[in-house]
Amino acid sequence: MRVSRLMLVTLRDVPADAEIPSHQLLVRGGFIRRIGAGIYAYLPMMWRVLRKINAIVRDELNSLGALETLLPQLQPADLWERSGRWQGYTAGEGIMFHLEDRQNRELGLGPTHEEVITELAGDLLRSYRQLPVTLYQIQTKFRDEIRPRFGLMRGREFIMKDAYSFHANQDDLEATYQAMAAAYARIFKRCGLEAVAVDADSGAIGGAASQEYMVTAEAGEDLILTSSDGLYAANQEKATSLPPLAQPLEAGSDRIIDTPDQVSIEQLCVANGLDPTQTVKVLVLLARLDDGREQPTLVSLRGDQVLNEVKLANAVSRSLDATVLEISPISEQQLRQQGLSEFPFGSIGPDLSDTELRGCRSWQSHFLRLADATALDLPRFVCGANSRDQHFWGRTWDAIPTQIRADLRTAHAGEQCVHDPSQTLSACRGIEVGHIFQLGRKYSEALDARFTNSAGQQEALLMGCYGIGISRLAQAAVEQHHDDAGICWPVGIAPFQVIVVIAKMKDSNQVALGEGLYQSFLDAGIDALLDDRDERAGVKFKDADLIGIPWRIVVGRDAGDGEVEVVERSACKSTTMDHQEAYRQVKESILNTLRPEI
RNA sequence: CGGGGAGUGGCGCAGUUUGGUAGCGCGCUUGCUUUGGGAGCAAGAUGCCGCAGGUUCGAAUCCUGUCUCCCCGACCA
Incomplete structure (x- = not known):
């Protein structure tokens, strides 16, 4: 893609409504625009990032044998009444957008899909022989948040991957849960994120075991407590610790x-x-x-x-x-x-x-x-x-x-751990990007989703559910990877992996060399950007820093000698070398990063 | 939902106290000069001053209503 054709609109000023760095940088870099409170347009570069994340998620889930599907966002109220969540989600928390159609039927805009999927599973899964099954979708969700903020971090419309698994027995559920946990670890790693799994409250979704995946970052809305030996990590909402010893009340008359x-x-x-x-x-x-x-x-x-x-x-x-x-x-x-x-x-x-x-x-x-x-x-x-x-x-x-x-007390940093009193808890902030639950039979019983087990008996399906906030993850990546000059996208989810900057478009040597390099990258299957704008070099450098393309090759003064400059965005490290060597090194580095775990 | 703040060109803001018909920086257009870290000069274009009523000879400015957005809180008696 050529920058001249990219509709790249970058902002020099910080938008007034953006508080945290990732939000400011995404707006300034031309990735997102606000349409309403908690409602954002994903501009073309952002959409590329989201599609990269989706591709990684699909790849990992498909490898588990999960099946991609797409469920309706418009959901009848009676489905939610049967699961007992209509009241809580509309009148209570008020988190669900809901409406009436022309026949006065009540409908909700899906904040999540347990009801729909459980209804379907009850219909389609009749025998233990069909189990286990895992279905997933990547789709826009709607939640009327009390207070939307921080751009994509807490939006009212956002992209989520949600997966649901169905099992005939607990062992099978646990096996899928563990496999999902492993897949999540790989997904976050491939997205270039530092993420930690923590014990979590299962909240409004309900159910038993549950873990959250937190991207550690200052701007995180959650407080995480971890033990120094790394064996314990929990959201403060759920965390336990040993309380300090009480001072005895000295004996005396009551x-x-x-x-x-x-x-x-x-x-x-x-x-x-x-x-x-x-x-x-x-x-x-x-x-x-x-x-x-x-x-x-x-x-x-x-x-x-x-x-x-x-x-x-x-x-x-x-x-x-x-x-x-x-x-x-x-x-x-x-x-x-x-x-x-x-x-x-x-x-x-x-x-x-x-x-x-x-x-x-x-x-x-x-x-x-x-x-x-x-x-x-x-x-x-x-x-x-x-x-x-x-x-x-x-x-x-x-x-x-x-x-x-x-247990009603809040655990705090500095307190002793339950699993080992010689360890103490320390605190850090995190952004929740994923959450996995063992739901059990909560929804299958409420919605009467039953199968015939091997003994010929009717039994409610055991369920697990697994979410990843795709759009939130993208912003969390920026929160974790940026500097004063702009974003430093991890290679795995960068909108483009390399940008070739022609310093002076009037210099035909530079143009020829730049075009050649650009084409070579495209031929190698690498997402390359060519800055062919008739702008001053300084402007192009600032923009490249801001939009955070991981590798930059500057074709400038030494183009006549076939020399170019290779800049690694995250390290701000610059090296001058022959253009063929530059191509080889950058290509190798990108391809190696994209296939790390082999 | 409670409390605070703000709506003025694409973005960031001044002007509102003391009414007189709109301005600055960035961006945009054209030309010349520049040309490796957001260039300089010159000439331009872009505003129903959130919306609706009212007061007034006259309203961005005063009054009333309304909509929207942002921030803080949702709490330990």
């Missing part, structure tokens, strides 16, 4: 103490010479569930610990056998709306009585009581006395209503 204006753990500890680990704090929250219930919830944590909302939502969902749509602190205004009197906020203990809820309008009339192990393991502690400005010193769990024990 009593009520006055604690005026001591409404936070910090104030309480400062005023009474306590360590936070000697206290229990109680959060009063309201959980809204997908079956319409509004469940008042008391959560007890050791005073020094921080609530992990994801763990909490999962624990509440498990305890009540319904999906949590939202959990938030109860406000005084909400209490008034329920016709309840004020709670003793700041002095609440785990034994706050259910009578406090008597006569409420729409809430459940009893508390769901959950406690983190750090709190339950304290033999004696200080907590609120359920009476304003008073705390209980030397409380024990004996006289307190039964608590549901759960």
Whole structure:
């Protein structure tokens, strides 16, 4: 491709709405343009990058025997009602774009495809003899994100590869899951990405085992905790660690103490010479569930610990056998709306009585009581006395209503690892580009997708699902590979692998040599770009740096002697050599990088 | 959803306080000079100042409404 014909429009100024480097560079380099909030056009060079990524993904998945397919984006609501996700995805999170057609039928724009694929599988897969099967598609997904941002990183319309596997037994599911994990590792490597697999929460998709693939980068939206020995890595949403040891509460008479204006753990500890680990704090929250219930919830944590909302939502969902749509602190205004009197906020203990809820309008009339192990393991502690400005010193769990024990605390960097206490956790940020799940029978049971097993019995299909954010991956690659001058595309996904820059178009020697080199690369099957614009050399160099083509060959002053300059973009390393040698070296390097693992 | 900010040529911005009919840099067009790291000079083109109402002799500017976009938050009593 000739740059003069490429519709290359580069920007010198940083676009005002772009915050992070990858977003700025993709816009400046003429890769993407914003059409609306979270909606982007992929310009021709970007589309080349995306197609390269797609090709790698297809290659690896096809080699596993997965079958490519294409499913509808417009999906009937009743399919989602049967899986129980319509409420959660529309009214709850509101993440699904939905609409009514002219017959007043409700439809959703697919944010994911479990429902459709499970329906199909139930129809088509009737016998264990057909299993296992893995289907995948690469397609645009729609999600009405609460807050789209960072360009392609969190868009409302984005390209995703999603795969679904179907199995007759758990061993088979695990085998495919492992094979998929291995394929993912190869995909990210071939895309030139530094990615780490971490234990993850399975979130709204549901299911058991799940791992996320994170591209490490400063701008990442997720916090990852890893052990120094490399044996443990998890998203902070899911991570576990050993909590610091608690200080024993010195023996002494149990009593009520006055604690005026001591409404936070910090104030309480400062005023009474306590360590936070000697206290229990109680959060009063309201959980809204997908079956319409509004469940008042008391959560007890050791005073020094921080609530992990994801763990909490999962624990509440498990305890009540319904999906949590939202959990938030109860406000005084909400209490008034329920016709309840004020709670003793700041002095609440785990034994706050259910009578406090008597006569409420729409809430459940009893508390769901959950406690983190750090709190339950304290033999004696200080907590609120359920009476304003008073705390209980030397409380024990004996006289307190039964608590549901759960891991509810947030793990932090610096804490000891569960698998090996001599290791500590450290933190880094990451961009989630892939996620694999063992779904189990969640969707197949809901949608009645059954097969006949070898014993002649009807059984729900076991499922796995596996996603890669293609467009997000492309931007993550830029986030991981750029410098002050622009993008440094990894060779595997670069829109072009080499750019031949003719420094001065009026010099016929340069033009002839440049054209020859360009043609040679094309003949070798390499994606080459020829900068044939009648621009000053400086402009061409700046543009080449910005758009990040991995190899650049400058045909300039020494063209008369057959000498050219070879520049490796990522290393900013420049060498002058004979043009034939330059061609040979660059070609070899590109072809070797594209087939690394052999 | 709550809070903040912004909509002026393709991009980045000034002008709005104090109303008088629109400007700068980059980009674009033409010409000359330049020619290895975003050139110089000269001459041009490009605006329903987000949209709709209102006030006024007169509105980018004041008032009302509305739409859109960006940022922060969604929270530990």
